[in-house]
Amino acid sequence: MKSLLTEEGYxxxxxxxxxxxxxxxxxxGKxxxxxxxxxxxxxxxxxxxNKPNTAKGNWFIKTFFKKSLYDEKPWRKNLPTSSLMKTFDDKDFNSEIEKLKSLIDDFYAVRTxxxxxxxxxxxxxxxxxxGQLEYKHLDHHLKQFGV
Structure with a gap:
């Protein structure tokens, strides 16, 4: 599985x-x-x-879904997402892409x-x-938009 923490994946x-x-x-998708x-x-x-947190998470998700986050099997289309990651507002492409690229650079920079x-x-x-989780999530959405 490719990883965003490797030069190849990055x-x-x-x-x-x-x-x-x-x-x-x-x-x-929408x-x-x-x-x-x-x-x-x-x-x-x-x-x-990378902040400490006290959340326990959902045992069902951790037991039955977690491994699919970073394994080789592609995610299916139209998976549900957390409400924290949903928006119905218009988003400016240029500013959001710049923020995304900056975060990808920041993630790669903390690889060690x-x-x-x-x-x-x-x-x-x-x-x-x-690294595999972040790569797989980005790969899924880049495929969504044909790249």
Whole structure:
């Protein structure tokens, strides 16, 4: 599985983001390309900030869904998402893409960090799993918009 913490994964994702435009057409889902860029920022920001949390998460999700976040199997189209990562507002493509690119750079920059705090919903991830999760999420949405 590719990882956003490797140079190969980082370069793959960043080069594909450069191919997006305001007019990129979605293959599925309801989000515009600007909304997708906004949506992809939250999990990256969560990992970059790396704050301790007291959330226990949902045992069902951690037991039955967590591994699918970073395994080789692609996510199916139109998966439900957390309300924290939903928006119904218009989002400016250029500003959201710039924020997303900055967060991707920030995530890649912390690749050698020693301490990774647990995800508030999914619990403990190894650094490798964090990188795979972030890669897989971005890959899913870049495919959604044809890149």
């Amino acid at each position: 370069r793959d994702i960043t080069s594909r983001i450069e191919k997006l435009s305001e007019n990129s057409e979605k293959g599925w 989000m515009t390309v600007g909304q997708m860029a906004w949506h992809c920022q939250y999990p990256l920001d969560l990992a970059v900030k 960090r020693d301490k990774w705090y647990p995800h508030p919903a999914f619990g403990v991830f190894t650094p490798e799993q964090w």
